[in-house]
Amino acid sequence: MAADLSIAVPSKGRLKDEASELFERAGIGLRKSGHERFYRGALDGLDGVEVVYFSAAEIVHQLKAGRVHLGVTGEDLIRETLGDVDGSVEFLRPLGFGRADVVVAVPDCWIDVDSMADLEDVAAQFARAHGRRLRVATKYMNLTRRFFAGHGVTGYRIVESAGATEATPAAGTAELIVDITTTGTTLRANHLKVLEDGLILKSQAHLFASRATSWDISAIKLRDAILTRLKP
Amino acid sequence: MAAESALKFEALEAQATALLEIFRRAGYEQVAPSIIQPADIFLDQIGESIRSRTYVFTDLAGDELCLRPDLTVPVSRLYLERHPSADRPARYCYNGPAFRFQPDRRNQAHPREFRQAGIECFGEMDREGADVEIVLLAVEAVRSAGLKKFRLRFGDIALFYALLDALSLPERWRLKLSHYFWRPPVFHALLARLASGERPNGDGPVMALADRLAGLPSERAEELVGAYLEGNDLPLSGNRSLSEITARLLDHAADLRADPLPREVATVIDYYLAVSGPPQEAANRVAMIAKGAGIDLGPALYALVRRFERLEASGIDLSAGTFATEFGRDLEYYSGLVFQIEAGGERDADQIAGGGRYDGLLCHIGAPREVPAIGSAIHTERLLAAVERGS
Numbered sequence: 001m002a003a004d005l006s007i008a009v010p011s012k013g014r015l016k017d018e019a020s021e022l023f024e025r026a027g028i029g030l031r032k033s034g035h036e037r038f039y040r041g042a043l044d045g046l047d048g049v050e051v052v053y054f055s056a057a058e059i060v061h062q063l064k065a066g067r068v069h070l071g072v073t074g075e076d077l078i079r080e081t082l083g084d085v086d087g088s089v090e091f092l093r094p095l096g097f098g099r100a101d102v103v104v105a106v107p108d109c110w111i112d113v114d115s116m117a118d119l120e121d122v123a124a125q126f127a128r129a130h131g132r133r134l135r136v137a138t139k140y141m142n143l144t145r146r147f148f149a150g151h152g153v154t155g156y157r158i159v160e161s162a163g164a165t166e167a168t169p170a171a172g173t174a175e176l177i178v179d180i181t182t183t184g185t186t187l188r189a190n191h192l193k194v195l196e197d198g199l200i201l202k203s204q205a206h207l208f209a210s211r212a213t214s215w216d217i218s219a220i221k222l223r224d225a226i227l228t229r230l231k232p
Numbered sequence: 233m234a235a236e237s238a239l240k241f242e243a244l245e246a247q248a249t250a251l252l253e254i255f256r257r258a259g260y261e262q263v264a265p266s267i268i269q270p271a272d273i274f275l276d277q278i279g280e281s282i283r284s285r286t287y288v289f290t291d292l293a294g295d296e297l298c299l300r301p302d303l304t305v306p307v308s309r310l311y312l313e314r315h316p317s318a319d320r321p322a323r324y325c326y327n328g329p330a331f332r333f334q335p336d337r338r339n340q341a342h343p344r345e346f347r348q349a350g351i352e353c354f355g356e357m358d359r360e361g362a363d364v365e366i367v368l369l370a371v372e373a374v375r376s377a378g379l380k381k382f383r384l385r386f387g388d389i390a391l392f393y394a395l396l397d398a399l400s401l402p403e404r405w406r407l408k409l410s411h412y413f414w415r416p417p418v419f420h421a422l423l424a425r426l427a428s429g430e431r432p433n434g435d436g437p438v439m440a441l442a443d444r445l446a447g448l449p450s451e452r453a454e455e456l457v458g459a460y461l462e463g464n465d466l467p468l469s470g471n472r473s474l475s476e477i478t479a480r481l482l483d484h485a486a487d488l489r490a491d492p493l494p495r496e497v498a499t500v501i502d503y504y505l506a507v508s509g510p511p512q513e514a515a516n517r518v519a520m521i522a523k524g525a526g527i528d529l530g531p532a533l534y535a536l537v538r539r540f541e542r543l544e545a546s547g548i549d550l551s552a553g554t555f556a557t558e559f560g561r562d563l564e565y566y567s568g569l570v571f572q573i574e575a576g577g578e579r580d581a582d583q584i585a586g587g588g589r590y591d592g593l594l595c596h597i598g599a600p601r602e603v604p605a606i607g608s609a610i611h612t613e614r615l616l617a618a619v620e621r622g623s
Contacts, residue, residue, distance in 0.1 A: 111441070
């Protein structure tokens with residue numbers, strides 16, 4: 001790293017746009033430098049900072065490996081991906097965008113099911129009737145496992161879902177889902193309802209610091225400068 | 233990451249050869265089930281707690297596969313492949329690697345790639361004989377490997393089910409309690425709730441519907457529930473049928489009116505699950521609890537006592553062993569006697585070998601009938617380490 005501090009920023013989608021706006025408002029706009037295809041850049045008015053662009057999921061790995069000092073990504077991805085969250089990253093600042101709730105949702109025709117406790121009862125009944133476990137479609141395998149274990153729900157199995165998770169119960173490839181929702185509209189449109197105690201995580205984008213990289217004086221100064229500018 | 237899969241390769245090989253020789257002499261045919269297994273069977277039978285520690289992957293054809301996390305399921309599949317109608321007894325032994333992710337970093341006692349040497353006995357109708365045979369063979373095997381000091385720990389899933397059957401309980405609670413047996417913390421909370429007479433929350437349109445269902449025959453109840461779903465634009469999805477949803481609402485309705493679980497019944501279950509001690513003593517204690525409650529545990533208790541007697545008659549000293557009613561509650565496919573061979577101190581006990589009866593498993597993986605089955609596996613790395621420590 002030639003620069004004193006490196007910061008990873010989402011390279012596409014809503015998160016990218018919102019992150020750009022955030023830095024713009026703070027007076028340290030993201031500036032793409034040199035060869036744009038290398039996905040590198042700098043911050044306006046703050047020398048010594050290198051901006052690198054990655055997907056939000058990849059930023060988690062970059063932070064974990066200590067290849068960047070700072071990173072902007074979603075708390076959901078951090079908690080899903082990292083085995084030891086507190087040992088790997090520090091939560092520096094919630095950024096107020098990228099809000100999404102990770103929730104447990106079941107078909108709304110399951111009028112006998114309101115809570116996680118109901119779910120374990122249903123799992124037992126389902127195993128007796130169908131000879132197999134309830135299937136939970138999700139891309140949040142670790143969040144799901146931890147949350148279900150915390151509620152004593154064990155009679156299920158996860159089917160990994162890369163996209164259109166909310167459609168799996170109607171398609172018959174899963175019985176219920178764990179997914180993100182912002183307004184609940186998509187869930188309702190797919191005849192799903194969130195369990196009363198089914199909120200796993202209220203997520204938003206944060207500025208994270210890696211604990212796996214070296215923080216010398218100049219890196220710390222630049223980090224503090226960024227935090228000061230980002231003050232709401 | 234260790235560059236070598238097994239430290240002390242030669243010592244382990246020599247130990248495995250000797251163990252297999254003992255198994256073969258006892259009439260167990262050596263088999264080598266596939267290391268790569270379909271993930272489905274493990275996930276459906278054992279559930280997410282094992283999945284979180286199983287190396288699951290998708291191959292280029294899109295099939296979901298895993299590195300076997302243990303050998304019991306693979307050997308059971310092998311038996312069914314050889315004998316699809318599951319109509320004859322078979323005894324198999326094996327030695328080979330199994331794989332489990334170790335979340336708290338790997339150490340010598342818990343490597344992520346480890347070896348199991350074991351035996352599985354299928355289709356033997358003389359369950360008592362097979363139970364005794366397996367325990368004796370496992371003990372002989374660890375002894376011949378040089379393990380001198382060890383303790384036996386027993387549990388019996390069938391005895392708990394016999395207790396539930398003997399107690400007077402509504403069927404819906406019996407089902408619930410036997411299901412939650414595998415989730416001890418939830419089990420105790422459930423028992424307390426049933427005994428306190430806490431009723432389900434009686435508000436809301438759904439509970440009003442449940443209330444109307446009370447006492448109705450299931451067909452009539454299903455009609456009402458079907459009409460409710462239709463009227464509220466709630467199309468059926470998620471693979472649960474109208475009758476399943478209705479059945480749970482009928483249970484709700486029954487719970488709304490039910491008397492609490494009698495305090496004596498809850499106490500009997502609590503007392504039972506607290507029993508732990510030397511096998512014969514513990515069995516006597518269970519008999520006393522049953523007598524005090526005026527129930528008959530009949531054949532299940534008698535069967536357990538007879539197994540202990542036969543083990544003692546075969547020279548196993550059970551006085552240092554333990555029978556605990558709670559033991560064996562972590563692997564859901566067990567259905568009867570479970571046991572473990574432990575070495576080391578009480579506190580840092582090392583599980584050298586374990587095993588148990590799993591009569592229901594083969595049905596779940598495709599056998600046309602219930603197949604009596606019991607097996608035992610030895611953690612050979614731990615056995616070697618214990619022998620070298622001089623246990």
